Amino acid sequence: MRDKITDAGHQRIRWARSRDRTAMHLLAASAALAVGVLVVIIGYVLWQGLPVLTPQFLLHAPENMGRAGGIFPTIVGTVVLTVGAILVAAPLGVGTAIYLVEYAHKGRAVEVIRFGTEALAGIPSIIFGLFGFLFFVIYLGLGWSIISGALTLAGMILPTIIRTAEEALLAVPAEYREVSRSLGASRWQTVTRVVLPNALPGILTGIMLGIGRSVGETAAVIFTAGASLRVPHSLFDPVRTMSVHFYLLAREGISLRNAYGTAAVLVLSVLVVNFVAYYIMNLQMARRRRGTL
Numbered sequence: 698m699r700d701k702i703t704d705a706g707h708q709r710i711r712w713a714r715s716r717d718r719t720a721m722h723l724l725a726a727s728a729a730l731a732v733g734v735l736v737v738i739i740g741y742v743l744w745q746g747l748p749v750l751t752p753q754f755l756l757h758a759p760e761n762m763g764r765a766g767g768i769f770p771t772i773v774g775t776v777v778l779t780v781g782a783i784l785v786a787a788p789l790g791v792g793t794a795i796y797l798v799e800y801a802h803k804g805r806a807v808e809v810i811r812f813g814t815e816a817l818a819g820i821p822s823i824i825f826g827l828f829g830f831l832f833f834v835i836y837l838g839l840g841w842s843i844i845s846g847a848l849t850l851a852g853m854i855l856p857t858i859i860r861t862a863e864e865a866l867l868a869v870p871a872e873y874r875e876v877s878r879s880l881g882a883s884r885w886q887t888v889t890r891v892v893l894p895n896a897l898p899g900i901l902t903g904i905m906l907g908i909g910r911s912v913g914e915t916a917a918v919i920f921t922a923g924a925s926l927r928v929p930h931s932l933f934d935p936v937r938t939m940s941v942h943f944y945l946l947a948r949e950g951i952s953l954r955n956a957y958g959t960a961a962v963l964v965l966s967v968l969v970v971n972f973v974a975y976y977i978m979n980l981q982m983a984r985r986r987r988g989t990l
Contacts, residue, residue, distance in 0.1 A: 739964055746961025754958055759926050763942065764952045768959055770928045774843075774936035775966075777929065778922060779911040781847030782854060787904055789851075790858030794900075797859075798866040799888050818856035825853050826920035834921055841935040846922025853917060854907035861906065865899025866892060898978045905974045909967050915940045939963050 753767055760766030793810070801807045829849030839845045869892050877887040893900075915938075923935030924945065939959050946956035 742957065742960045742964055745957035746959075746964075749954055749958030750961060754955075755962070758928070759942075759955075762951055763926075763946050763955055765955075768939060768942060768955070768962065770926055771937050771939045771942040771959070772962070773928055774922070775912060775938040775940070777843055778846050778850060778918065778936065778938055779908055781843060781932075782850035782911045783904060783908060785847060785851035786855045786858055786907060790855050790903070790907075791862045791900060793859050794862035794866055795888060795893075797863055799884065799892065814856040814859045817852075818860070821916075822853060822914060823916040823920075825849055826917035828852075829917060829921035840933065841921065841923030841925075842933045843922060843929055843936050844932045846918050846936070846938075849917050849921045850911045850914060853914065854910050857906050857910065858900075858903045861903025862896070862900045865896035865903070868899060869895045898982060901974055901978050905971055908970055912938075912963065912967055912970075913940050914938075915944050919944075939966075 755767055755772070756769050757767035758770050759768065793814075797807055797810060801810075826849065829845055829852075833839050833845040833848055834841060873891050873895065874887055877891045878884070882890070918938050919941050922938065922941075924937045924941055925935035926937055927934070929936045939962060943956050943959040943963065946952050946959065
């Protein structure tokens with residue numbers, strides 16, 4: 698009888714281990730599939746686009762509607778629009794997250810704000826583009842311009858920054874706040890000197906996600922910033938981003954060669970921004986660890 702019980706126990710253990718191995722293999726296959734799809738897409742774009750990347754392509758303006766020449770005005774337009782959107786959305790997003798986590802009392806108002814940000818995150822970009830076109834371009838009379846496109850992009854990426862910053866602030870242990878307040882620090886001093894430095898990696902992650910979405914956005918930009926091929930000289934000039942340029946070249950069949958070159962610059966730009974951001978973030982975290990030792 699005892700031998701039967703022992704054999705049944707061993708069989709259950711073997712069965713459990715077999716299921717664990719199966720689950721581990723399935724999860725590993727899922728991760729490999731996700732990474733593989735990403736590698737294939739990026740690899741194909743770079744394989745098609747890297748031969749196009751020359752100094753002339755990067756530093757000259759398009760010619761003949763993009764059939765020849767380079768993409769320099771679109772690079773300038775992408776950088777200016779993205780920087781403008783981040784300058785507007787980052788302070789608003791982080792400030793809203795600080796209010797929700799550190800100052801607001803739990804109640805209907807906080808629930809309404811959170812529901813609004815989550816609903817805003819699910820709105821298609823074309824709706825943002827139509828709103829920006831009707832409100833900024835027509836109603837406010839800003840026209841197709843950098844400022845119209847930047848404000849529209851800021852509205853798009855604001856929910857992402859709010860949610861990631863809020864989660865980063867919530868991840869800071871409550872004991873840090875209690876120790877700071879017990880030492881006589883005000884709530885604002887606690888937030889700025891204790892909470893924000895510890896939540897900085899998560900906040901930077903949200904900002905990087907916002908930058909990535911801004912760089913790759915097409916629908917909202919084409920309705921609000923226009924598609925001019927000239928280098929802008931003021932915030933009220935129309936501009937064309939690299940994503941819009943790629944879309945027009947590919948959709949109209951103007952030049953697939955230059956379209957792949959533009960896509961390669963887009964991919965490399967996002968990769969460089971992410972690598973630099975994570976390097977700075979890891980450097981900041983390492984300095985904080987050394988400071989606490």
